[in-house]
Amino acid sequence: MSILRSGLTTRILLPAVVLLLAGCQTEPTASQSARTQMAQRIAAEQPGDYYIGRRYFKPDFKFWGYVRKPGQPWSTAQLVMLNEKEKLAPDRAALKFGSDNNYQYKLTGYFSGDKVYEPASNRLYPEFVVKSFDVISTNPPPIFKSQFSGRADAAQTRYVIEKPDPEF
Numbered sequence: 001m002s003i004l005r006s007g008l009t010t011r012i013l014l015p016a017v018v019l020l021l022a023g024c025q026t027e028p029t030a031s032q033s034a035r036t037q038m039a040q041r042i043a044a045e046q047p048g049d050y051y052i053g054r055r056y057f058k059p060d061f062k063f064w065g066y067v068r069k070p071g072q073p074w075s076t077a078q079l080v081m082l083n084e085k086e087k088l089a090p091d092r093a094a095l096k097f098g099s100d101n102n103y104q105y106k107l108t109g110y111f112s113g114d115k116v117y118e119p120a121s122n123r124l125y126p127e128f129v130v131k132s133f134d135v136i137s138t139n140p141p142p143i144f145k146s147q148f149s150g151r152a153d154a155a156q157t158r159y160v161i162e163k164p165d166p167e168f
Contacts, residue, residue: 035167038074038141041141042071042073042074043071045071046070047070047071048070049108050070050106050108051067051068051070051106051107051108052067052069052070052077052104052105052136053065053066053067053105053106053133054066054067054074054077054102054103054104054105054140054143054164055100055101055102055103055104055105056079056101057091057097057098057100057101058120058159058161059098059158060120060158060159061118062081063081063082063118063121064081064082065080066079066080066164067080067107067128073164074164074165075163075164075165075166077164078111079125079163080125080126080128081125081128082128082130083112083116083127083128083129083130085129086109086130086131087109087132087133089130090133090135100138102140103135103137103138103140104135104140105134105135106133107128107134108130108131108132109128109129109130109131109132110129111128111129112129113127114126114127115127121161143164143165144162144163145165146162
């Protein structure tokens with residue numbers, strides 16, 4: 001009788017356990033989904049003679065933002081000083097400094113090969129000579145860890161210079 005009972009128990013419990021475990025599949029987190037979507041978007045970018053720029057405004061700093069080649073991850077982007085001798089940055093042209101923070105642009109221009117001193121950070125950054133800006137998005141997917149954590153408290157991060165998440 002105990003063999004019969006254990007067989008019956010196995011036939012009842014085994015499907016229940018399988019169903020329980022199947023229900024335990026983890027759903028991707030918001031950051032995992034964002035990373036996957038970002039990777040797909042970057043992979044879909046057309047190669048060409050242009051750059052992708054992400055405005056990164058900090059009131060006390062003079063750098064413009066991050067610039068990368070199309071098809072390359074954000075982890076390869078360089079924080080740049082913008083040379084506006086041919087074209088003013090959109091926020092400067094509108095006299096609304098920093099109003100385009102976190103906007104994503106298609107840029108035409110080139111790296112001059114020069115480094116420019118930025119006094120607030122006491123660092124040298126590559127100079128990017130911009131010829132044109134085309135807005136790609138005013139609300140692009142996050143590329144900084146603070147954008148995922150929700151800890152972007154301006155008072156605490158005012159002097160922090162973030163780099164794009166290495167997974168982007």
